[in-house]
Amino acid sequence: MEVSTPTLTADIEKHRNQIFRFIYGNWISQVTYVFAELGLADAFVNGPQNLEQLAKYGGVKASILKRVLRGTFELNLLTFDKETQRYHLTEMGSMLSSNHPFTMRAEARLNGADYRYHPWGNLLNILRNGLKEEYSPTLKHGSLDYLKDKPELLDTFHETLHQKSKIENKAIVEDYDFSQFRKVMDIGCGRGTFLMSILDHNPNLEGFLFDLEDTLDFEIPEKYHGRLLKSPGDFFNNIPGVADAYTMKNVIHNWPEDKVIKMLQSVCNAMKSTDKIDTDLSKKRLLIVENLLADNDDHKLATWMDINFMVLIGGSEFTLEEYRSIGRQAGLELSEVIQTSSGRHVLAFALAEL
Incomplete structure (x- = not known):
């Protein structure tokens, strides 16, 4: 008896992508938390920054930070200029800075804290x-x-x-x-x-x-x-x-x-x-x-x-x-x-x- 192969329709693919974000949503929240906890948005007060500047500002290892920052591109917090090798803060990313009039930095830091995240x-x-x-x-x-x-x-x-x-x-x-x-x-x-x-x-x-x-x-x-x-x-x-x-x-x-x-x-x-x-x-x-x-x-x-x-x-x-x-x-x-x-x-x- 021949078994039919399920068809991956556009609707199924859409649902799969949505559920993927549900399953791995903790990745998104933790990258957002780290970005806010380190205060990286505040580092852009004087303009675009390179990797070494951001690592020094956050007090973290540059080689690891580079990989984490790639996640911020997908979240529209930062962009990266390959020619200048500098990161740019987006309008949305600026809302995780300390001085934005509608800052959400404290909220991101609080929700990512161990005592709220682990429960x-x-x-x-x-x-x-x-x-x-x-x-x-x-x-x-x-x-x-x-x-x-x-x-x-x-x-x-x-x-x-x-x-x-x-x-x-x-x-x-x-x-x-x-x-x-x-x-x-x-x-x-x-x-x-x-x-x-x-x-x-x-x-x-x-x-x-x-x-x-x-x-x-x-x-x-x-x-x-x-x-x-x-x-x-x-x-x-x-x-x-x-x-x-x-x-x-x-x-x-x-x-x-x-x-x-x-x-x-x-x-x-x-x-x-x-x-x-x-x-x-x-x-x-x-x-x-x-x-x-x-x-x-x-x-x-x-x-x-x-x-x-x-x-x-x-x-x-x-x-x-x-x-x-x-x-x-x-x-x-x-x-x-x-x-x-x-x-x-x-x-x-x-x-x-x-």
């Missing part, structure tokens, strides 16, 4: 055995606790959040009306960039930065003096009832559902307080800023972020209905959902019982 190599083990500390060093205590004695990585972590926030925050403060409030507390504020953006856009507001004491160890810029105060604490316990709006940006996804409910119950208690602010309870709001998981098969960034947070810290993204349910369990009612031009969602919660 993904344990995805199959996680599926079979569940989440275990041996698979991710940040699982038990979270990223900030793990990084507290690793200052360079910690700075990279905060710089990543800062650079991402510059674009996101502009869209959020333009697309959501914060002027309806008087005092805003940002819970899990990090370095405070989100709340500072809100204050910049709303001169009538006062703000409170709420986070762990170590996290709040930075100077508030002078232009916010008199409008912005630090309020150290633990959001699982007592949150001060000093505001009529409480914001949580990039906080919820760091925790499993049971911890999220406990956290929101703490916010709910703060919203019910009338000791420090006389705003009508019905007008107080908790504003959660996150990526929303789609209820259907719509493939969005949140899908990948959800897996990433699970693998690294046991966290989760949620669907709209899951947020509605979580809110109710914490004594809050979802009152409004706004998708900003950045793609991020603002979920407004009011007190369920007044």
Whole structure:
């Protein structure tokens, strides 16, 4: 019996090429990481560079670097002039420099760091055995606790959040009306960039930065003096009832559902307080800023972020209905959902019982 030979159609070849990139995507991410970690894009501040100059700048072996740089051609980070034997930085490659206005260097360095890269190599083990500390060093205590004695990585972590926030925050403060409030507390504020953006856009507001004491160890810029105060604490316990709006940006996804409910119950208690602010309870709001998981098969960034947070810290993204349910369990009612031009969602919660 004659066996027919499968035909390699154009569609099959296209799919093979796509799957090839899926299979070997770690090659791409690691070349990007090395390029960013060595700061090679910064070496081009004075123009095109030869191999020896780049090797010296990065403190690496020229013979090995030459082979790695070939990978950057395919990624459109560099080009090479055979006549002059010099490398040229592309427009896209310049986004991995430190001083680009929309730099992604810190993000590339962070995602390629061992503590974030290796846990993904344990995805199959996680599926079979569940989440275990041996698979991710940040699982038990979270990223900030793990990084507290690793200052360079910690700075990279905060710089990543800062650079991402510059674009996101502009869209959020333009697309959501914060002027309806008087005092805003940002819970899990990090370095405070989100709340500072809100204050910049709303001169009538006062703000409170709420986070762990170590996290709040930075100077508030002078232009916010008199409008912005630090309020150290633990959001699982007592949150001060000093505001009529409480914001949580990039906080919820760091925790499993049971911890999220406990956290929101703490916010709910703060919203019910009338000791420090006389705003009508019905007008107080908790504003959660996150990526929303789609209820259907719509493939969005949140899908990948959800897996990433699970693998690294046991966290989760949620669907709209899951947020509605979580809110109710914490004594809050979802009152409004706004998708900003950045793609991020603002979920407004009011007190369920007044």
